[in-house]
Each structure stands twice: as structure tokens, then as C-alpha cells.
Amino acid sequence: MDLKKDYMKYESYLLEDFLADEFFIQWVKCPEDDNSHFWEKWLKEHPQKSSIILEASQLIRVFQYAPVPEISDSAYTQLFIDIVRADNQIENDPEKKPKWKWLFSFRQVAIFVLVFVVGWILYLEVIKKNQPLESSQASVELVSKEVPKGMKTSLTLEDGSKVFLNSGAKLTFSPTFSDSVRNIYLEGEAFFDVNHENRPFRVHTPEAVIEVLGTTFNVNSSQIGLSVALLTGKVKVNDPFGNRMILNPMEMLTISNNGKYLKEDFDSLEIAGWKDKYLVFKKSNMIQVTSKLESWYGVEINVTGKFLDSWAYSGIYFNESLENVLEGISQTSGIRYSIEGKVVHIFRK
Template identity: 40%
Template sequence: MDEKYKYIDFEIEDFLNDEFFIQWVKNPGEETNHFWLKWIENNPERRPVLQKAKEIIAMIDYKDRYVLSDQAYMDLYEDIVEKSHQKRADGSHFHWSGWHKTAAILFLVFSTVYGIDILNKRNKVESENQKVTTWLTVDNPAGQKYKFQLPDGTYVHLNAASSIAYPQNFDGEKRTVRMQGEAFFDVTKDPNRPFVIQIDNNQVTVLGTSFNLKNGEDFELALVEGKVEVADSTGGVITLLPHEMLIKRKNGEVTKTDFDPLEIFGWKDQYLIFKDDSYPEVIRKMEVWFGVTINSTLKVDKGWSYSGSYHNKPLNQVLDGISISSEFDYKIKGKTVTISNP
């Protein structure tokens, strides 16, 4: 039967039962769009029925959607990969670390020889540095940010719950520092002495530039200006250009995106930013920002999220702001905050 005539006697339940119609509602493509728009044009009196059916299809959702936690997501993946290798029927040898390196090929282009070379060199540099250099450490607790200058004039904004170690004098071929947590760097230009940040598995090399670097659960580097190279322990090198952000997740995923400067390094100018943050994330951010412990018995809906921006605001004002949209009571007692249902 010609499709054009097939639909002429359709009632709402027929549309709701028709795969070609559902396909158009959920995933409109050139073909379906062409057909259905034309059909509506030819049958204008049927438009409300079609519209209703469309809405019904689009509004159906799970009442309870269960979300796999990040941790479970990663653990499960690792377990699957490990288990399916261990018991391989052909008895071939399996080494987790070996697999892991292979897996890196998925995410990064790298050369093995180059990778080993970098590892060796880095170890040498470190041991040489340690022989002659006194290292200084700045360690911020939660609730405390700090802005200071390194011996070469580089500005560092160190975020709360973060630390950085640097030599008293940069007298090597490279300006090497180590850090944990989050910092914004405005690196003084010196084409002859690269500025190198070493963290766990990554090494960030720059000549002169400014960027925000966060190394917590994930590694996140947002570049404002200049050029940055990030090398991992396998030797994979990624180059970043201005306005690009590199995210390397613990599960091995590597992403380049653009970013919203206020969201990423508004913190250094006293902007506390929430952007579609989950409840645990909102709590965590406040704990780190204000250096408090938050105990919450609040029941939040699944899918709860919060966005908001606070410039230079004290804790109670931030709590007031968030409680407007999600209605809770809170008590501040010294360094402890209790949040509960009203």
C-alpha cells in the first residue's frame, strides 16, 4: 500500500503504534521529515492528532532511572577486561600492565621507544635536581587559596586543598615543579628553559603561557594563551592550543573540548561556580571552598542538579541561595554544617 494512503484513517492509537512515525519523532531524518511534513501539509486537519501522538511518545520516560556510579562503571570495566583475559582458553599469557599499555594506543598516538626514553630522562633529571636543590612546598588546606610568585616570576594561584612543590632556585635546564590539586599558572616566558609540571603520570611542558591545571580524580588542563604539551608515562604527547581544554579521566579516556573560563578558573577571582552539579558535587565544592564539613540528611530527587554563581559570598549566603531552589534547612556550627529536610 502506498504510504501516503496508509495513514489517512489513522487514529491516535494507530500513530502511537507505527514504527515509521515513532522513528520520525525520536530520530527525525531527511526521509522521515520529508514524508511527515508533507503529510501534515496535505492533511492539515490531522495536525492536532499527530501533534498529540508526538508529544506522548516524547514524554514517556522511566520513573526510576538507576545510575551506575563512576566508581562502579570503572571497576566493572576493569573486571571485565581482566576476567576475560585471565581465563583465556588458549592459555596465552596475560599481564595487566601489558594490556594497559596497549590500551593506551586506543587513546593516544605514541611511540614506545620515545616513551621509554622520556621515562629514563625524567628519572635522571629528578635525581640530579634532588642532589643540589632545596624544594619548597606550599600546601593549602580546604577553605584557603593562595597567590604567589615562583623564583622565575611565574604567578601561581593555588586553589584550596591543593599543593605545589618547587625548587628554591630554578638552576637546571628546565623549570620543574610538582603539584597536586588545582592551580592557575601564568608562566614567565623563557624560551631556553621550559617550564615543566610533573604530576603522577603526566608531564606538562610550556615555555610561557597561562593555564589552569586540575589534578584530582581527573586531569584537566585549560589553556588561556600560549602552547602546552602534555606527555604521559607511555610517552604519548598531546599539544594544546589556546581555548582548548584537555581532560584525561581516570578510566583512560582522553578528551579535548572548549571551556567556559568563568567555570574553569573563576575560582581564582573568588567566583564559586556550580554548573549542573549533582548534589554530592555541590556539597564537595562547598566543603573545599569554605573548609567545612557538611553532614546532610537531605533527600534529593534523582536528577537533582544545581547551577549558580557566587562572587565573594560567605557560606550562609551560598547555602541560602541553594536552599531557595531545593528547600532545605541548615545549621552552621563552627566548621560543621548540617543540612536536613525542612
Template identity: 30%
Template structure:
């Protein structure tokens, strides 16, 4: 990459005009991970600022590129937008491109034809059930178990505390919709729990195998150990052989999925058993297992602050957004959300309005917020 690549990139230009904490963090991370582009990156910043300040250029750039930038800057200065839709073609990150479709004009449907995506749950705190005790845990906290002390440390950016756990009890961590948490088990296994997830686990592992139970969605990096690691879900049993992978098993979904990033896992359902290879997904439904190759980023992006889609039906996109932010969506059935698709990456801002604006720009659909938990989608 050279400086022209950055100057031609929408995300870079938007960042220079509308800087934000999220974008600053993104570009710092990009340069940290791609140090070979640092010189071009800094040259692009220098040229951009010279254009914005109407200074004489110290570096020679393409005349048409400079003129286009001048026009873009002049136009953007008149706008007071929040960052809602990120496009980074040159960087190939944080893209959200529609596979676009046409919405045919039809008369408005009545409320009898209304469809609903998602279900709003009580937006309580994360809870840890251990023995007869129930502890509330802040959002995005990390719970680290200590095998020797039979205790756990709850780490949050603003606080840290240690709690005692009963070694003879099975603990349950409940993460409601709109919340997320991280759990480090006694053997060093790291588990990211997505919204709407319940996980049962022991304070320390003993016996011939390490076993946990989950309902919801997790991304797990299993610590290597001679003792087998087993995950029980409502539809399957997953035996791990030193690996990292994603499991999605929500009770309201008919289909469960296991996506392998690296290592090896065996997936066993009521009727089938198969061994997954990296970059493969096992989809379990009604006891049958279907295997196929996938881009793992489509399934684990939520652990890094974005969702990635690949020709995903819009009803599935809205379902994931609904779980993440604990909201439900309503729309007229003639919008036919299950037959409209999109591809790309959606930045998960802390502000839901940012995400809704992104969805609106991508699909040409409008939205209306009906209170804090219900969103109506319309043409």
C-alpha cells in the same frame, strides 16, 4: 546601558538598600572597568535616592518602573537580610541561576542511606617546608621568591617579612582546606594555590627546564622564557609554551583537568598526548585524555572571589564549597545530588552562612550546621 538598566537590576537595588563592603567593592570595580556606563550609573543612583526619600524626580523615568521601585523599596525596608544571593541580570555578573529541578516528596531516609560530600582536614595554617625548617604563613599571603638573593618575601596586608631559602633544596608549600595563597616563583611566574593544594618548587631554576610538582588546584601565569616550563601532577605532565591556565588534580578526584586561558600547553598522560588551544579543557582519567571547548570562567573564577557553574551536579558544587571553607556535607541519598544541576556564579563571602543561604534559596533545600565543620542538607 542606561539608568533604567541599573534600576531594573536586582543587585543594584539590593546594594542601594543593603550596602556592604563586598558590594561597594563590586560596583567600584564594575565602573572602573566599564567607564562608559558611569553616567547612567550615577543617574540611577540619583533617581533611586529621590524615590527612597520621596522627592520630586529631577529626571523623567518610566512610570511603571518607578512604581515597581517604590514597592520594592517599601518591602525591603521591612527586612533585615544579609546579602546571600546576588542577581545581576543587566550587568551579567554574579548571577546564580538554577537550571531548576523538582524534588519529589519521599519518606525521610534513615542514617544508613546517608551520603557525605567532602572531608574535613585539620584547619592549620599554610606551611612552607624548606630544608629542615617549617614556616607558618598567614592565609591569603603572597610568597615572592628572589632568584639573586635566594630568599623570599612573605607579603600580607598586615605584615611583611623576608626569609632565607636554601638554594639546593626543593621547597614545599602546603595550603590546607579553607586557605589560599599566592606564590611568585624566581622567574616571575605567578601561581594561585587553591584550598587543599601541595606544591613542590625550587628556590631558583637551573638546568634545561623549569619544573614544579602540584597536587590540588592552581591557576598559573607562566613567565615567558626560552627554558621550557614543566608541571608534574599525579596523572600527567604539562609542558608550557608561555601561557596562563588552570590545573585541578586532587587525589580524591578520579579525573584531572587542565583548562587553557591563553597561550599553548602540551598535556601528556600515561597513554596519550595532545596540544591544547585557548578555551579548551583536557580531562585526564585512567591514562586517557578528553578534549572539549569550555567557558574558562567556569574554572578560574575562584581566583577572583566567586565560583562559576555550568549545569554542574550539586554534589560537585558542594564538594568545591566544602574544600573552599573546609567543611563536609551530609544528605539523604534520595536527594540524588549527582543528578541535580545548577548554572551561574556564586559569590564567595568570608561568611559561610552567606553561601549556604544562597545554595538554599537556589535549590529550595534546607541546611543545618552540625558544629563548625559538618552541614546537613535536607528537603
């Protein structure tokens, strides 16, 4: 081992070099005699590096898998039994080995599932008799609705709440809600008109959970962060760290990609007009304009030439064709354009 060379090498290491160093990670993950000996000695001789070392080791430990459902103790035990039993079976009939093995394990699993389901139903019948059976449907299979670029759609949920989905959005929900909570999962942008009920209505996004009883609000969860704009009623936004923010009507909360939280008022037409087919630009720069057009019409836009940083466009269109919108922009804002099928070219005039 080139310990001497490593000794030198580590002196110039930055935080991310340590974070990417196998030997260092090994020491953090499973300290053993040899690596501990090395690093303890190295640290003693490089005390100025101790804060970086500390941060690197903390960061390495912070990463975890997002939780996945665990198998129950009994399923786990059953798995063990099935595995051990399978080889007895194979020894008994060497003839039909492979098929038998598969069928056998499959049958066992099926029986186990059956037992479990029967038990579960009995449990519901006997213990939870006075509760509606609906609670067993909390774990019912989820359905997803995904909107292609260039399209918008709306749907009515089982509780009568209405959801408008903007292009590119994906909504996942259970066809029947549980009797205690209405959970849905959103990626992208959606406008909600939630029926007032005692069951809370929760919108789960990667950034936060938005909880309401009955309100109208717009949620946009995208690469650059989350924004929640409330039109009527009241919503709670819970982030994964336990922070909770409450929004009042006409307030918008933005959690942006640099980790900043911002509460401000908003223009409801600009934020939620899309559901009524209003395409709104408000002092939008070229990137905002093109990305909005791309998702609204499902096209690809190529911009040629440089536009000034001060270039901005404002305008409102109701249910217009792409060509009419581009024509409108071109008349006031010094652009030329051409449309070839699904591709749009924009040039400086």
C-alpha cells in the same frame, strides 16, 4: 602436597585468583623444576585456560617499583670499604665499640661527601667554567607549599611566574630553577601565569607532564584524573606513554579515571574563577556542590534525605560567606541547612 586437590581447585580459578595464588606467582617469578612441572602439565590438560594464564603471568611481570635514585658505583664501593673497615676498627678497640662504630662510619661518609663535593665544584670550575654556576643548583633541595582545606593562596616563583593554589593543593619546587628548565610538581588544583622565557616550564602531575614557555592555564590533578585548561598561549601535555597532546587557547584536556582523553572547550569563569574568588556552580549535582563547598570553606557537609537525580544547581558567588552561599542555594533549590561550627547539615525542604 595436595597436588590432586590443587589440580581441581585451579579449574575454577578466575584471572584474579591466579593473580593472588602464591604457587602460581612463584612459577612466574622463579620457575623451578617442581612448579614448572606442575604448571606445564596442568596447562596441557586445560588448554582453554591458556589465555587467562598468559594474561596473569603478563600482569605479574608488569608491576615494578617506580624508579628511585640509585647509588653511584663509587658510593657503592665506598660503602663496601666502610663496612669491611668497620670491623677491623672494632677489633682494635673493643672498649668503645658501639660509639666508635657509629662515629667512624659517619666520619667516613662525611669525608666521602666532602671529597665528592670538592670534586664536583672543581669539575664545575674547570670544565664548565663558561656556564653559570646555577646548574649545580638543579639538585638543590625542594620546597613544598601545601594549602589547607578552606584556604587559597598565591605565590610568585623565582622566574616571576605567578601560581594560584586552590584549597588542598600542594606545590613542590626548587627555590631557584636550573638554567635549562623550570620544573615544578603539583598535586591538586592550581592556576599558572607563566612568565615567557626560553627555559620550558614543566608542571609534573601524577598523570602527565604539562610543558609551556609562557601562558596562563589551570591544572587540576585529583583522584578522578587530570584536567588542563588553557586560557592563553600554548601548552604541551605529555603522558607517561609518550603520547603528546597540544592545547590551543580555550581548550581543556581531561584525562579521566577510566583512561579516556577528552578535549573540549570550557567556561573560563567556571574553571579558573576560583583564583579571583568566584565560586561557580554550573548545573552541578548534589555531590559536586557539596564537595566544592567542603574544599572551598574547609567544612564537612552531611546530606540527609534523598535528592532526585535531576537535582541541579547553577549560581555564581563572588567572595561570599558560606552562610550566604547556602542561603542562595536554599532559596532556589529546595534545601534546608544548618551550620554547627565546621559541620554543615543539608536536608530536603
